[in-house]
Amino acid sequence: MDFTFNSYASILIFCGIITLLFSYNLFGKKGEAVKLFGYMMLSNAIWSLGYGFELASSTLSQMKFFINVEYLGITTLPMNWFLFCLQLAGKDCWYKKKINLVMLLAFSLLTIVLVWTNDYHHLQYRSLNVDHSGPFPMVMITPGIWYRVFTVYFYLLLGLGSYLILVKFRKADPIYRRQNYTIFFAALIPWMTNLAYLLGIRPLENLDLTPFAFIVAIFLIAIAIYRFKLFDILPVAREKVLDLIQDGYLVLDGQNRVIDYNLAVKKYLPNELKDKIIGMQVDQLFPGQEDLLRFITAHSSGKIEMKVQLDKGIFDLEANIMYLNENQLNNEATVVKIQDLTAIREEALRSKLQTEELKKLNQLKDKIFSIIAHDLRGPLVNLSEVLKMVNTGMISLDEFKNLSPKLSRDILYTTDLLENILHWSRSQLKGYGINKTFFELRSMILNEVNYHLPSAAIKKINIVHDVFPGMIVYADMIMIQIVVRNILNNSIKFCREACEIHIGAVYQPDHRMMICIEDNGHGMPPEILASLFTGTGSSTRGTMNEKGTGLGLVICKDFMERNNGEIIVESEIGKGTKFYLYLPVDEG
Numbered sequence: 001m002d003f004t005f006n007s008y009a010s011i012l013i014f015c016g017i018i019t020l021l022f023s024y025n026l027f028g029k030k031g032e033a034v035k036l037f038g039y040m041m042l043s044n045a046i047w048s049l050g051y052g053f054e055l056a057s058s059t060l061s062q063m064k065f066f067i068n069v070e071y072l073g074i075t076t077l078p079m080n081w082f083l084f085c086l087q088l089a090g091k092d093c094w095y096k097k098k099i100n101l102v103m104l105l106a107f108s109l110l111t112i113v114l115v116w117t118n119d120y121h122h123l124q125y126r127s128l129n130v131d132h133s134g135p136f137p138m139v140m141i142t143p144g145i146w147y148r149v150f151t152v153y154f155y156l157l158l159g160l161g162s163y164l165i166l167v168k169f170r171k172a173d174p175i176y177r178r179q180n181y182t183i184f185f186a187a188l189i190p191w192m193t194n195l196a197y198l199l200g201i202r203p204l205e206n207l208d209l210t211p212f213a214f215i216v217a218i219f220l221i222a223i224a225i226y227r228f229k230l231f232d233i234l235p236v237a238r239e240k241v242l243d244l245i246q247d248g249y250l251v252l253d254g255q256n257r258v259i260d261y262n263l264a265v266k267k268y269l270p271n272e273l274k275d276k277i278i279g280m281q282v283d284q285l286f287p288g289q290e291d292l293l294r295f296i297t298a299h300s301s302g303k304i305e306m307k308v309q310l311d312k313g314i315f316d317l318e319a320n321i322m323y324l325n326e327n328q329l330n331n332e333a334t335v336v337k338i339q340d341l342t343a344i345r346e347e348a349l350r351s352k353l354q355t356e357e358l359k360k361l362n363q364l365k366d367k368i369f370s371i372i373a374h375d376l377r378g379p380l381v382n383l384s385e386v387l388k389m390v391n392t393g394m395i396s397l398d399e400f401k402n403l404s405p406k407l408s409r410d411i412l413y414t415t416d417l418l419e420n421i422l423h424w425s426r427s428q429l430k431g432y433g434i435n436k437t438f439f440e441l442r443s444m445i446l447n448e449v450n451y452h453l454p455s456a457a458i459k460k461i462n463i464v465h466d467v468f469p470g471m472i473v474y475a476d477m478i479m480i481q482i483v484v485r486n487i488l489n490n491s492i493k494f495c496r497e498a499c500e501i502h503i504g505a506v507y508q509p510d511h512r513m514m515i516c517i518e519d520n521g522h523g524m525p526p527e528i529l530a531s532l533f534t535g536t537g538s539s540t541r542g543t544m545n546e547k548g549t550g551l552g553l554v555i556c557k558d559f560m561e562r563n564n565g566e567i568i569v570e571s572e573i574g575k576g577t578k579f580y581l582y583l584p585v586d587e588g
Contacts, residue, residue: 003056006136012052015215020045033087040080044214046073051211058137060130067128067139071115075108075150077214078157085161089168111150118144189217248338256282256296256334268308268315268338282336292319296334299323305341316341360534379410405458412455416489416552419482434476434562436587441471441505441513448484449503452492461495463488465503473513473583475563480583483559483567486552487517487579494577495521512565512582520576529571533557 005013019041026038050070057063082104083095095101111124118124123146131140141147193213248265250258258277266274269285277285283293291304306317320337386403389395395403442465449463456463473480491501501519508514524532532553560567564584571577 001062002058003053004058004136005056008136009052009055012048012055012211012215016045016048016052019048019215019218032092033084036080036084036087040077040084041218043073043077043080044211044218046070047077048073048211048215055136055138058130060128060139063130063137063139064128068116071112075111078154079104079108082157082161085164089164091164107153111146114146124150189213189220247340250282250285250336250338252282252296252334252336254332256293258282258285259333265338268310268317268340270310292321292336295319295321296323296336299332299334314342316345379414382410383407416485434479436474436476436563438472438474439477440469441473441515442467442469444477444481445484445503445505445515448481448488451485452488455489456492456501459492459495459499460497461492461499461501463501463503467503467505467515471505471507471513473585474587475565475583476559479559479563480581483556483581484515484517486556487581490552491517491519491521491577494523495519499576507585508582511585513585515581515583517579517581518576523573523576524571525573529569532569533567 023038023041023045026034026041047070050066050073054063054066054070057066086092086094095104114121114124118128123144125147126142126144128142129140131138193209245262246264248268249260249262250265251260253259258280261277265277269277273280273285282296283289286292286306286308289306292306295302295304301321301323303318303320306319308315308317318339318341320339322335322337324333324335386395386400386407390397390400445465445467449465452463488501495501499519499521501517503515503517505513505515533556534554557567560581560583566580566582568580568582569577570580
């Protein structure tokens with residue numbers, strides 16, 4: 001082959017070799033967009049090298065050979081550009097459908113075949129001649145019909161790719177707009193150059209400047225890619241990744257203005273600021289956060305805690321501040337990572353409350369075992385010993401009659417204690433159910449009054465009930481019966497002789513029934529009142545030295561809460577005690 005190299009041919013060959021080396025280097029990098037950009041550079045390198053050697057040729061046959069080589073790049077360049085734009089715009093699913101990719105490849109392959117076989121049909125070129133009127137020999141082309149079809153295809157792919165980039169990156173963050181518009185305007189250069197060539201606007205009559213324009217375009221895109229690290233993190237990929245992260249991220253410039261952020265930040269901001277974050281000062285986004293502003297202003301790195309109050313609640317946040325003074329974007333920048341500690345704090349608080357509750361339950365369990373070991377065993381042992389003494393004749397029947405009231409009280413105490421322990425134990429079992437029904441209050445209270453009449457008669461206590469017939473509540477009747485029994489038992493225990501216990505009930509406006517059990521007995525001091533339902537206080541003996549365990553009222557509170565009820569107590573030394581029981585009257 002005979003070559004006469006001129007300046008145009010030398011520039012194209014040199015740029016083609018450089019582009020070829022760059023494309024080879026890109027194939028070793030990871031990422032779909034990187035490889036597609038590498039294919040685009042390879043196509044341009046083939047076109048540039050082929051056209052360079054065509055311009056250095058002097059015979060038509062040699063020129064035709066290099067035109068055939070050129071079209072390996074010319075036909076694949078718009079396709080690779082279009083695929084590259086699809087990847088950048090996040091539309092890569094389109095070309096991953098085999099039929100779409102096959103159609104693009106088929107069109108390119110068909111054009112190559114038509115170029116290589118043009119002498120048989122002249123569909124691509126009607127004629128090819130050598131023009132010697134210029135500074136060096138050049139091919140003079142008379143286009144055929146397929147040349148015009150391919151030109152439309154060429155412009156269509158260039159235009160669609162540019163449109164995808166413009167639409168996608170117009171909505172991107174401002175920090176990426178210079179990069180995005182650089183890519184867009186770079187795509188316009190070969191488009192406008194080739195259009196000028198087709199319209200006859202040519203510095204040299206038959207010289208096609210399109211490959212030169214593509215070299216400039218790819219050079220500009222490469223600058224944008226290197227400047228913004230597009231090969232490391234694509235803007236689209238960056239948005240997808242950052243927006244999936246639950247923690248909030250802010251990027252601030254040297255003047256503490258927001259230049260980038262992710263979606264997670266918005267949930268910690270007022271609604272009126274969510275759409276104008278970019279460009280705002282950090283103290284405008286988080287007013288009153290002096291520690292945060294001090295760290296950022298001092299260009300310090302570290303962690304601080306913040307409390308942010310919004311309409312939807314209060315957030316406990318931790319801000320991790322990272323100051324960067326060497327990066328590709330600015331001379332200095334600050335990255336603020338915001339982590340929501342609200343759920344962690346709430347979980348820690350729940351764990352603490354559960355630990356305290358478990359501790360109380362363990363203390364109550366130990367107390368119950370102590371009661372079983374001492375209080376429950378003692379009366380039974382006493383009764384057993386007395387019966388043995390009666391059987392052996394150690395005491396007479398008259399002496400036994402004198403002891404029987406004491407034994408009766410011990411047995412009654414033991415029975416009540418055992419019943420409370422059994423009910424409390426059952427209520428703590430997993431799966432223990434509550435059988436809520438509608439029942440009449442008056443009949444249940446009458447049964448409990450009759451049950452306590454013998455013990456009240458010993459102290460000459462008068463029990464007055466003022467509950468009208470037809471008063472209905474919705475609860476577990478057995479549980480409420482145990483509550484009333486324990487309260488009546490306590491009232492009798494702490495009443496002196498000739499005291500009175502009054503039981504009344506009245507409907508409340510909030511669809512509840514209030515049951516009041518009032519006595520004018522001894523009353524309780526504030527310190528005992530404070531620990532009455534916790535089970536942590538010590539039991540006090542009654543007015544006739546009756547024993548107690550402190551367990552009954554713990555069960556009362558538990559059973560009332562299980563029935564969506566409430567128990568309140570008021571007491572004053574020397575004036576007596578009032579228990580208020582609130583129960584629902586319907587299922588709602």
